[in-house]
Amino acid sequence: MSAREAIFSDIRQNRPAGEFPLPEVPLFQPLVGDDLVAEFGERLVRMGGRVAEPGADDVFAGVRERLDAAKVVASAVPELEGTLDLRAVSRPQEVNDVDVAVVRAVFGIAETGSVLFTQDQLIVNAVAYLAQHLVVLLDPADILPNVQAAYRRPEFGQAAYAVLHTGPSATADIEGVLIHGAQGVRSLTVVLQPRANP
Amino acid sequence: MSAEELHPREREGVVNPAVRAATDESERGQDGRRLDHAEGSSKPIKAPPVREPQPRGAKIRGDRPIDQAEAAERFLAAPLHAAAHDERLWDLRKKRDAAAFGIPEWEELRELASQIKTHTLSHLDLYLEQFEAAAKANGVHVHWARDGAEHNRIVLGILRDHGARTIVKSKSMLTEECGFRHFMAGEGIEIIETDLGERIQQLDDEEPSHIVAPAVHKTRLDVAEVFARTLGTDPDNDDAHYLAESQRETTRPHILAADAGMTGCNFAIAETGTVVTCTNEGNADLSGNVPKLQIHSIGIEKLIPRIEHLGVFIRLLSRSALGSPITQYTSHFRKPRTGSEMHYVLVDNGRAARLGMEEFWTSLKCIRCGACMNTCPVYRRSGGLSYGATYAGPIGLIIDPTFNKRKYSTLPFSSTMNGSCTNVCPVKINIHEQIFAWRKVLAEEHQIPLLKQGMMKAAGAVLARPAAYRAAIGAADSALKVLPRFAVYNPLNTWGKKREMPDAPRQSFHAWYKENRMKDGSK
C-alpha cells in the first residue's frame, strides 16, 4: 500500500463520529469608521509602516530623499522609471542589490493596514524582500474595510503568488525588542496615489 | 524614514547604517509612538546585564518518562532568565487580550474557527483529495509521507533529483517533529534556518522552546554568546539590533546561494491548492521566492476548505499569538514561478491515528499560535525546553503523548488544570479537559508511577469508609500528621520545603459539629 493509500485508509477508518456542518462565514461589521483612508493609514503606522502623501507635482515627494539616496531603484510602476528593469531580471538573486523597490498594491485593508501584491505587481517576487526598502503605490479607492472582505476577492484563487504585506519585515525574537528589517525590507512606505488608468 | 533620521552606529562591527543606536530600545512609529506589533513587547523587558548561565532543558534518556518538574526547577534556579521569560510571555498574553477585546465578534470568530476545523477534520479525506487535485492542476508536485522518516526521505529524494545540497528554511513545527535538521545533517545537506529565533536555536544546537518565539527563553546575553561563538560577532555587544543585523547579514548570502527553499504551512486551502504561511520576517517568502526549488511541508490537519475561511483564521492567528492584528506577511503560494519547481509533502505522522481518538481528536484543530503557552502559568515558569518534547506547554501536554505514550506520560501532570489555555485557544480546543482525560488514560494503562497510583488506591480505600477515615485523622492529636497522606498525598513533605504548613486547628469541623450540634442526637 502506498503512503497515500495508507493515510487515506486511516483517515476513513478514524473519521470522528457526529455531524460537523460547515458554518456560513458572515462579513461582519467593519471595525473601522467610514474614512477608510485614515483608518488604513493609522493602522499601517501601528504596524511599522509609513504613509507618504503624494506631492502636487511629484508623486514621490514623500520618499524623494530615499529615492535620491538610492543607487539601485527597481520600479514596477509606470509612475517611476527606476535604474533596474525588473522585466529584464532572469534570476531573483539579481535584485539583491536593490535599495528601493517601487510597486503598486492591488488593494489595501483598513482593518490591518495591509496591502496585497501578486506576481503581476511584483514582476520579480523576491524584490519585495531582497530590496532594502519598499515603496508602495495604493489607490485610496482600493481600500477594503476588513480582512473578511479581502478574502472574498478573486486574486487569491487566481494568482500564482499573492501576499499581504503589513508594514516592513519585523522581528522581536530577542527580548521582545522590535526590529525592522529582520530578513526582508527595512521599511515600507505607502504613497496614496490613484491609479493612472482607472 | 528620511536619511537624516537614521542613526549610524558609531561602534564598530555594525554592517549597515540603518541599524538603530544601542540606546534606542525599540522602533517608534511615524507618529512617534512606541510600536509593539509583531513579537514586540509593549514595554522594555530587559534582563539585567549580569551573566547568568542559560538553564538547559529536560534530560532526555531514551523512552524514559521526561522529568519536567526537575527541568523546571533548574529553570527557576536561574532567576534572571525565569523572571524575563515570565514577564515577556505575560506581556504577550496581555497584548492578546487587548487585541481580542478590540473585536466585538471575537468569541464568534473562535466558534466559527472551531466549527470550520471540526468540519474539515471530519471530512479530511475529501478535502485532501480536493487539495491534491487542485495542487496538481496548478503544476505542483504532491508527495505523501506516513511519518517523519518518510517525509525526510522524500525531501532528500527531491534534493538529490536536483543535485541540491543547501536549503534555506523558514520555521516549521512539522519539520521539528520529523527531526529534519538532524537527518539532513547526516546526509550532508546544509540547512539554514531563516527565522531569527529559530536560527539562534539552530546555532546553539537546541530545540525551539516556543512555537512562535523559539528563543524566548534566552536573554540577549545568551544570544550574544551564541552569535560570538558561531557567527564571530563581538561577544561584548549584546544590543538586540546589532545581533539581529548580524544575523541578517550572515544569512543573506545563504539565501542567495541556496539550492532549495523550504517552508512549513499555516493553512492549506482545499479549493485552490494554496499553501499559506504567516511570518513577521518575510523569511518564508524568501525561501519560496529566491531558490529555484521550493518545498512546502504540510501536516494533513492544516487543511481548510475555502479561501473565504482564511478571513476567520487570519484574524485570529496573530492576535492570539502576539496581540498583533496580522503577521507582517501573509503569503499564499499556489503555483510555481516560471522556471522553478514546487513540491508539497503532505505528512501524517500520527495525525490520522489521532483522528480516531474520541477524546483527543479535536487537538488537531490547533493552528500553532502559542497563546496557550503564553497564558500557561506553569509554562511561563518552566521554560519550553523543560517539556523535552517538540510541543511544549498546554498543547504539548495533549499532543506529545500521542507520539510516545511512555516518554511523555508525565507531561499531562505538569499542569494545574486552571483552564486559561482553553479560554485563549482561538479554535476552542478544550485543552485542560483533555489534560484531565489524558491522566485517566495514563492511569488506566499504568503509565503513571506506581507510588502515585498506590497512594491513590490507599486514599480511595480510606475515603470510602467513614470510620476508617475518621480513625485515620482522629487518632492523631492533629489531623496534620495524617491528613496530608491523602489530602496532600505527600510522602516526602515537598509541601513544607517551600511553604509553611497550615496551623493545626483545635478540632475538626466534624468534631465541632458533634460537640455543638448533636447534643440531642438529632441530625
Add this chain to the structure above:
Amino acid sequence: MRIGLFVPCYVDAFEPEVGIATLELLERFGLDVHYPYDQTCCGQPMTNTGCHQEAAATEALFVKNFSGFDYVVAPSGSCVHQVREHLTAIPQTDAVRKVRETTFELVEFLHDVLKVEALPWARFPHKVAYHANCNALRGIDHARPSELNLPYFSKPLNLLKKVAGVELVNLARPDECCGFGGAFSVFEPAVSAKMGYDKVADQKRAGADYVVSADSSCLMHQKGCAERLGLPLKYIHIAQVLNGAAA
C-alpha cells in the same frame, strides 16, 4: 428548603471555622441545613490524578450521603466542580445525576438560588484582594474570566460589595492560577511555590490586607507562601466574611 452541607476534607481538617461559617450563614437565611455525618470527600484527589477507579467507592459514598436534599452546598468551587463535572466513576443512575445537578458552591448558591440582596450583619473594613479559584472561575462560572470577550460579571464580587467596609484592590494578574493545583503542589513543588510566591507578591503590591477566596485549598497554599516570604497578608474564606466575621 432542605440543604445538605458538604464540608470538604481540607476545610474539615484545617479550616473548621469555614465550615461553621457556611453552616451559620445558610441558617441565617432560614434554611434547614443538615450535615451528613458520614461524609468524607468528593473523590477529587484520585480523579485529578487519573485514578478514576480508585475514586469510585468514595463517589458512591458521596452520593449516598447527599441524596434526598433539595440542594447540596459546599464552600469550595474545586470540590463542586469535581461533583458536577467529574463524578463519573460510578454508573450514572438517577440518584447520581440528581446529586450532581443539585450540588452548588456557596457563592453561586447565595447568588443564583437564594438571590441574596443584603447581608446586614456583615462588616469587613479592610482592603481585600479577591482570589478567584480556577475551578470556581472557569469550571463553574463564578465570574467572566479575563480571557473571554464577554460581558463582565462576578458573583463573588457582587456578594462582597454587599459587605460594609470592604475595599477591593485590583491585582495585576487578576485570575492567574496560584499554583496549588492539588497533587501538583507536591509533585511539582518548585513551580507550584513560585506561582504562589508571585501570587502573594501581586496581592501585596496591590495593597491588600486580606485575601478572600471561595476555596480553602488555594488559601492554604497562598498563606504558606506568604508566611515563607514574610509578607503580612491575612487569608480568609468568603463564607466567613459573608457571615459577618470581624477578622
